[in-house]
Amino acid sequence: MNNALEIKDLRISFASEGKRVEVVSGVSISVAEGKIVGVVGESGCGKTVTALSVMRLIPEPPGKIDSGNIIFDGGDLLEYSEKDMRSVRGNRISMIFQEPISSLNPVFTVGDQIGEVLRTHLKLSRKEEKERVLELLRLVGIPAPERRIKNYPHELSGGMSQRVMIAMALACNPEMLIADEPTTALDVTIQAGILELIEDLRVKMGMAVLLITHDLGIIAEVAEEVYVMYAGKIAEHAATAELFREPKHPYTVGLLNSIPDLRERKEKLDAIPGVVPSPGTFPKGCRFQDRCPLVIEKCRVEEPPLTEHAPGHYSACWRADEVTLEI
């Protein structure tokens, strides 16, 4: 299967108090055509910065993509001119963000904002434009779109605004959708609907999706493949079912065991001790060492590379083969 998007050995740093601090340290992610690939990690692990770099939306300065490639349709997005990039953004690759309400412009109507995307990328008559906007609103499940088209963002609920954002992202039939925590700001009942919508659209439109979240539950529900990120690096990568069944990185195990389960009640949650190290303070060797139950001397000296431990199952841990769900 061909890859819709391939991020290769990406390194990103930010200027902070006169120093350059690396926030993404050699991350590679590929998304096959028509697949939903999840990236899971906690705040500060670099998942959002990675996503923004695909759209070339990292503010430079202070940010800078130091090295790596982002391969899309045979070309390297990092070498595109700003003008070329504009024809990709919102047209062939689209992105939706966590805060739907603040991502919409409060002074334009819903119809205007979706129409803007169409006007930028396609040459449509006013009538065709309106038709397409209505069609998109219907596609994302907004009731009475003829009325909604005249609404301003403040007149919409959180779930509705996220649907409008998705409609906007889909306006030009993109080949690739990047969804950064698309449901974090929403209630569970609304979340279920939005996830179902993304899955549904992928099937209908054959779109590839890069789904970024902190919730392993969401990964389990919709993603076929998953990358676990920790402190600017990929800790583990596998097919979703395999990752949940036989995780090979202690951080993944920690994440899995710290979620309370709806079906059985655990006496005590197995919390991961300590806190996520912030960029610039990463220890020498493995970045998870201070929180890891399996830590050995080697982990403090040498950084474990991401290696294949079973077909298609990668882990960056010196003791990956000893990792089980019960550590």
Place this chain on the structure above:
Amino acid sequence: MSLKELVKIEGLKKYFPVKSGVLSRVTNFVKAVDGVDMTVREGETVGLVGESGCGKTTLGKTIIKLLEPTDGEIYYDGEKITNLSPSRMRAYRRKMQIVFQDPYGSLNPRMKVESIVSEGLVIHGVSSGKERREIIRELLTTVGLRDDALSRYPHEFSGGQRQRIAIARALALRPDFVVCDEPISALDVSVQAQIINLFIELQEKFSLTYLFISHDLRVVKHISDRVAVMYLGKIVEFAESGELYNNPLHPYTKILISSVPIADPSRKREPAVLKGDVPSPINPPSGCSFHPRCPIAVEKCSSVEPELRDAGGGHFVSCHLA
């Protein structure tokens, strides 16, 4: 856990006025809490779940009288505290504390941790000088912070540590009842579990009673003895935790539970997706306030409001069809 009722509320209402026009006349009310009956027994944890805007935070704040109730009664340890004067209320304030959602917003950035945690002790004139410092030191150790935290400022701490400071502050006066208002929602996943474990440990250590407010059904199930489900200012279901999750009776509870993503890719669920949006609490629908979104609503539901009734064994539900 005893069967003694520590906190009891009857018909509790909290309305916020909506003003409009040039004269700012009160034209309407937001019915944030609209007639809630509930009991919290000594030593137990009652979980309160619901979607954003359902009134769960307002209910938590009204129970400890951070907000004046519009109507209804609040009893604490058998005493009616609804209309106590501020000075008489003070004795009760010591016994009821709250931990807020956002540890970034709830700690004064200009105060050192020592002052933050000791503020309650100062106000209530409990201990002084060396003795007070010793109490604070012990509290900080209890919540898992190092000694040197005393002389530092909130910005020097991570979210999880700040929440520990907020918990130490709430416990300084040795309360019996603590309202935990979404205390872990702002934290990282790996840190959430640490704080949940801390809440459970502290409950055992100090025999605390919790009202645990959260939108996260997984967390509420883990920590609660009994769980109340709130919708548009009303409790729609209230039961022992295991019973509620295994045998939900209200259609809203059923949908809520089935919407929770489960970290098990081998299980393919068919989520019951809820139609429409939460209606406005200014003009809640007639009859059962859930009827416009309810998959099983019948004609009666739009005209007659169901009462919260015991469906057997202390499992309360307000639905005509349950």
